[in-house]
Amino acid sequence: MATLLRIDASAQLEDRSLTRKLTGLFAEHFLKGAPGTEVIVRDVGHSPVPPIDHRFIHAAFTSPEDRDPWMNERLHLSDQLIEEVEKADVIVLGVPMYNYGMPAALKSWVDHVARIGRTFSFDLSRGDYPIEPTLSGKNLVVLSSRGEFGFQPGGVRSHLNALDPAIAACAHYFGAEADDIQTVAIEYQEFKDARHQRSVALAEKSTREIALQLASPGVAA
Numbered sequence: 001m002a003t004l005l006r007i008d009a010s011a012q013l014e015d016r017s018l019t020r021k022l023t024g025l026f027a028e029h030f031l032k033g034a035p036g037t038e039v040i041v042r043d044v045g046h047s048p049v050p051p052i053d054h055r056f057i058h059a060a061f062t063s064p065e066d067r068d069p070w071m072n073e074r075l076h077l078s079d080q081l082i083e084e085v086e087k088a089d090v091i092v093l094g095v096p097m098y099n100y101g102m103p104a105a106l107k108s109w110v111d112h113v114a115r116i117g118r119t120f121s122f123d124l125s126r127g128d129y130p131i132e133p134t135l136s137g138k139n140l141v142v143l144s145s146r147g148e149f150g151f152q153p154g155g156v157r158s159h160l161n162a163l164d165p166a167i168a169a170c171a172h173y174f175g176a177e178a179d180d181i182q183t184v185a186i187e188y189q190e191f192k193d194a195r196h197q198r199s200v201a202l203a204e205k206s207t208r209e210i211a212l213q214l215a216s217p218g219v220a221a
């Protein structure tokens, strides 16, 4: 049985959020292709993960056997979020572009999941690349929406895109390969014109296809 981790980062309510519509569509079609799937929903848009602070960092960088009780308490949410990632075969992120990057709520989720001794190890004997990820073999799908357009490589606003590169840089903490991330992005939301309508239709089609393909590998969508 597969496990799908659905993460929603839009601050908007269900009926006003394009990314929530895409993650809903993705989960619906994934379940069609793999009916027994366990779906874990983590809604950081509506129930934000708090930013990490000095207590979190102190606790995370203290080895487990030396931790005081408050440290384990401070790491409890991080433990839960990591367990959700560990269980997942497929992670689908619903990510609006906010001020050219990811919503702060999602960045806090990343900061809680990227944890020494849990999702990566750090060893200077590895030379200039001391970080080694712990998890592997997961599929990461990014379902995004943007008010403007042209953020894809080679696009007119590609130089402003601080969202997709940031997710790719951190993908190894979630057990995914940066090169294998499947990204679908609605554009032109702020223009509300025919280009936007086309973009929505195309994104919905891609979302359905990716969901069915990941749910039943080898079966044409």
Ligand SMILES: Cc1cc2nc3c(=O)[nH]c(=O)nc-3n(C[C@H](O)[C@H](O)[C@H](O)COP(=O)(O)O)c2cc1C
Binding pocket: 010, 011, 012, 016, 017, 018, 019, 020, 095, 096, 097, 098, 099, 100, 101, 145, 146, 147, 148, 149, 189, 190
């Ligand atoms: C706070 C905020 C910041 C935004 N910043 C950008 C931006 O930098 N670039 C852009 O193209 N669109 C931007 N937008 C538009 C959103 O990306 C767009 O409305 C998207 O559909 C939001 O996702 P959602 O519909 O799932 O909430 C912003 C919207 C909000 C609310």
